[in-house]
Structures are given as structure tokens and as C-alpha cells.
Amino acid sequence: MTILIDHLHEPGTVEVEEKKVAEEQNELVLDAGFLVPKTNAFGHTFRDYDVGSERKDGVEEFYRINxxxxSYDFVKRMREEYGKLNKMExxxxxxxxxxxxxxxxxxxDLDDPQIEHLLQTAEAIRKDYPNEDWLHLTGLIHDLGKVLNLPGFGELPQWAVVGDTFPVGCAFDESIVHHKYFKDNPDYENPAFNTKYGxxxxxxxxxxxLMSWGHxxxxxxxxxxxxxxxxxxxxxxIRFHSFYALHRAGAYKHLMNEEDIExxxxxxxxxxxxLYSKSKVRIDVEKVKLYYLSLIEKYFPEKLRW
Structure with missing residues (x-):
């Protein structure tokens, strides 16, 4: 089932005034008035990989290894192994x-445990889109695949779990963060994989x-x-939320079909x-837990194979 967007939220006069005030106070306003800071938890603009921060060098080293x-062969192996869903129930x-x-x-942008980010994302969506409960739940679960980093799931290294994702099997677009490190990828000089379509x-x-393997x-x-x-x-x-080359830079649109466009x-x-719900604002888990449990029951079986 594909959900079509008939119209996007149009802010009223009051909301426009609130947005002006928020901008003066270094805040952003999402669709229905949810206020968020313009800067991340370290005081810098979001997703700035060049600014000198306490995490810059570690993040760049992560992407070098990633x-x-x-590679195309690595992704195929990971999909085959983890597609068996035999790690846990x-x-x-x-x-x-x-x-x-x-x-x-x-x-x-953030170094808190992931559960904080999941609830911040879900609750921000819930406020702005109260009738789209599937989207609330998607916000809660979109990063659950990061359990790949834990011992029970093979304890994969971070480069095989997190980070921006991108297609493999075709040329690596220059919009991908720290693109320069692809020159040492085995697919970079492979004529079967290094053209626009591959x-x-x-x-x-x-x-x-095939997308780079991860959560x-x-x-x-x-x-x-x-x-x-x-x-x-x-x-x-869930599958493409880290595909920033597409939804931020517009790369790889030549591979999309009509359903992808919607x-x-x-x-x-x-x-x-x-992105913008990442903050130091804490969510009271017990206050929202019953609501999200009801959504989980609606859209998923009680136990899942992982």
C-alpha cells in the first residue's frame, strides 16, 4: 500500500509569528509548531562534518573505514547472512x-543512547502528524537495526552498522560524505560497478x-x-532514512520508479x-510507553525473528 500526500501542512498567521520568534531565539519550527534548536548537542549546525568538534576526527575515521x-560483494554476503533472521527472537x-x-x-550531532533519539523522533512526529500513527511507530523503530553492534547479533563493527548509506554496484556519487575515501574501495576501479548505472x-x-550494509x-x-x-x-x-545522497543532494534519482517518487x-x-529532534530534552518513557505498545501490537506480531 502506498500512501499519497494530498497536501502538506500550511502554517497560519499565529504559527508564522511563532516561527519568527523561534528563529530569533536560535530555534527551528517543524510543521505544526514543534520547536527544536538550530544547533546540535555540541553547539554546531546539524550534520556539519567539517566543523572542528570533539567528534570530528572520529567521525571522519569512521567514514574512511566504511x-x-x-563493497558490492560485502553487501551481498551480509544480506544473505542476516536475511536468515536467526540471531534472536x-x-x-x-x-x-x-x-x-x-x-x-x-x-x-549526538552521543546519547539511541533510545533517547527514537523517542524524540517519534514524539515530534506525533505532535505534528497526530493522525498518522504508522509514522509515529516508524519514528520509534527506524534505528532498531543498530542492535547489529551488540554481541548477540554478531557484534558487527560500527562501519557495518551506522552512517550514511549509498548504493553499491554503481558509481559512488560525489555528494556522499567523505567521498575521497572510496578510492580504496575494491569496486572503485571495477568497470562493472563504477559507471552511473553499474x-x-x-x-x-x-x-x-543494493544499499551499503547497516542498520x-x-x-x-x-x-x-x-x-x-x-x-x-x-x-x-526505514530502509532509506540514511540515504542522504538521495534525499538531501538529489543523487541517484535515475534509479527511482514512480512508487519511489511518492x-x-x-x-x-x-x-x-x-535530524532536528536530536537534543538534550529527555522523554519520559513511562508516559509514552503504553501508546507505542499499542502501535506495535497493531502493526507487528508479538515476537519477531531477528
């Missing part, structure tokens, strides 16, 4: 709690494109193979919340 190792909420043990080394064709659809693709496989009833837009968001509209809405 870009060298994320547990509920969505149990996985949320497991994520407390993970910190994303590729993220230049192994793909015009409009083949992103379903048919996005893994959670997508978990949701799909456990027969979630989330709409296709939700699955699209789903990308929802991904761009979601991305604002995934």
Missing part, C-alpha cells in the same frame, strides 16, 4: 530497550538496488520478513524529525 569496506519493545547499549560513532538500469526501482537495510528486512502491516512508505523510510515525499518529511 567507504573502503562497503524478541518483541519490538525489547529491542528498543536493547538499544540503550548503543551509541552511534558516525553521528556528528549493474542497474534507468528507473529500475530502489527495491532492486537501515537490516531493520527493513526484519520488518518485511516478519510481515509487518506498516504501509510501504514506512518500509521505504514514498520519497514521506521520507523528506520524516527526515526533518530524524
Amino acid at each position: 567507504h573502503i569496506n562497503q 524478541m518483541s519490538i519493545w525489547e529491542c528498543c530497550e536493547l538499544l540503550n547499549e548503543v551509541i552511534d560513532e558516525s553521528d556528528p 549493474v542497474y538500469s534507468e528507473g529500475c526501482g530502489l527495491d532492486n538496488v 537501515d537495510d537490516y531493520m527493513y528486512l526484519v520488518a518485511k520478513k516478519n510481515n509487518t502491516t506498516l504501509p510501504q512508505a514506512g518500509l521505504f523510510i 514514498n520519497l515525499k514521506w521520507l523528506k518529511i520524516f527526515n526533518k524529525y530524524d
